[in-house]
Amino acid sequence: MTPVGPPATAAVEAVSEPTGTPRRLAPRADRIRADLEHFATLSEPGPGVTRLAFTELERAAHRYAAEELAALGCRVHTDVAGNTIAELPGSVAGAPAIGSGSHLDSVPSGGRFDGIAGVVAAVEVARLLAESDIRLRHPYRVVVFAAEEGARFGQACTGSRIVAGLTDSADLDRLTDHEGTTMAEAMRSVGLAPDRAGEARWDAADWLAFLELHIEQGSVLESSDLPLGIVDVISGSTRLEITLSGVASHTGGTPMHLRSDALAAAAELVLAAESLAWDSRHHGTRATVGRLTVLPGALTTIPGSVVLGVDVRDVDSVRQRATVREFLDHAAGVAVRRGVGFSHRLLADTSPVVLPAGLRAQLIGAAERTGTAYRVMPSGASHDSQMVNRVVPAGMLFVPSRDGLSHTPAEWTSVEQIVEGTAVLAEAVLGMDSADGLEPGPAQDGGS
Ligand SMILES: [Zn+2]
CATH class of the missing domain: 3.40.630.10 (Zn peptidases)
Incomplete structure (x- = not known):
């Protein structure tokens, strides 16, 4: 890779300054x-x-x-x-x-x-x-x-x-x-x-x-x-692990109205995290689902379980925790509506x-x-x-x-x-x- 910036011009030794000016050290x-x-x-x-x-x-x-x-x-x-x-x-x-x-x-x-x-x-x-x-x-x-x-x-x-x-x-x-x-x-x-x-x-x-x-x-x-x-x-950072539990079943044999698809619910949560951070009330918040573990992870099986890793960052500690609460409330609502189980675990929580x-x-x-x-x-x-x-x-x-x-x-x-x-x-x-x-x-x- 090509370095960016101007060519190296650093002096190779400590520069002695006239009396009264700060001493300078020139990195090599x-x-x-x-x-x-x-x-x-x-x-x-x-x-x-x-x-x-x-x-x-x-x-x-x-x-x-x-x-x-x-x-x-x-x-x-x-x-x-x-x-x-x-x-x-x-x-x-x-x-x-x-x-x-x-x-x-x-x-x-x-x-x-x-x-x-x-x-x-x-x-x-x-x-x-x-x-x-x-x-x-x-x-x-x-x-x-x-x-x-x-x-x-x-x-x-x-x-x-x-x-x-x-x-x-x-x-x-x-x-x-x-x-x-x-x-x-x-x-x-x-x-x-x-x-x-x-x-x-x-x-x-x-x-x-x-x-x-x-x-x-x-x-x-x-x-x-x-x-x-x-x-x-x-910034502070709150990290959560959310587990959604649906029912793994045959993708051909299970009609759409009888499914409990954990990944479809997870997809809603990924987008909810994004839109929450975009919301003007949360301006400056960053919310990310950076990890998604889908089980059993087979092309022909409805996802029975999904574990999401969520990271919420903010320079305002009150807003950071409010965003997390709002996200969890929303996630619980999605789980109820879609008939999947919902649990969460706090992995880490630091204040700004x-x-x-x-x-x-x-x-x-x-x-x-x-x-x-x-x-x-x-x-x-x-x-x-x-x-x-x-x-x-x-x-x-x-x-x-x-x-x-x-x-x-x-x-x-x-x-x-x-x-x-x-x-x-x-x-x-x-x-x-x-x-x-x-x-x-x-x-x-x-x-x-
Ligand atoms: Zn670092």
Whole structure:
């Protein structure tokens, strides 16, 4: 694939500025490209990147990041939940850390940038700091979260939930993949310790802030021709599993008026989710049926059972829950009218999160000092930062996604675009390190 954007122009070393101007760090395109290419090789065969949560491939990706960071002199460890954390010490004893990172797992046949771009950027900032004469007052900590994607176990952001104390060992025993493997079993199979998940919990006093660079996974930046987004709100997400139970029977022998067709009912629900989100009362809501399991799945048998996976996202928590209630009421009505059984199960439910305004101001300052055009924007996707923000103030930077695509092999962000975002990340780290106004404290959560 051809990278988009201008040719690489990044300087290859830290630029020293005249006295009185901010110190600048210039990310290196060659290192960022090499990291991205290496991570892309760690995949199951098939289109795109398949590196699922709590697999050997995910662990191999974490090991690569750990080795790169250890080579810089970082203290590196992997916690009991599989999160890899590396620290460059600061000059002030006991100062709370400035963190940055993202995740390295993918969805099946996903892209090579979702999560990876943020890890590569955070690692590159560590390299720039290690090779420069700049000594931060605060420790700089790179965090690679485990199991961010919900594709395998239905729960997103598992590694970051565990550090924030939002998921415990009981949840890890309860959640299963489609083969029936529990998350805890998968974790044990790669040498992790789900029973001790509580030990991975972060102490808020140990952190100043956490910054995550991520691909946008939408087309707002590309369509406005901007290289950078600064996130103000991360959407919440409610995920449901709905089971419709009809009667499986012969397609030739069963007259139309005597059928109880679970798939015909499901079809109504797929369209209902779509029209509900289109309704002007729900403007800004996204509702999707992304999974449909039809049984017995035979051409000549009326579908007897259908299981639907529904995802409702919103930046407004009240509207998010109202949409879910309205959808479930509608679904129950369809089931009664069509004479099929109806049940539902809540798979996951997270509120939208407003990220702290103070950190957003720091990121805006960094964008302005580096001369990077930006816009403040919401995130439609869930991210580790929304979990982290429960214990540590979190900020997010978006870099553009070509054609807005993500979770597909076509996902693409150019190396130059990641370099540009990484330069702002590095500048934000420097700015926060020297700012006195930002004290560690309880994180804000605007989503309750
Ligand atoms: Zn991601």
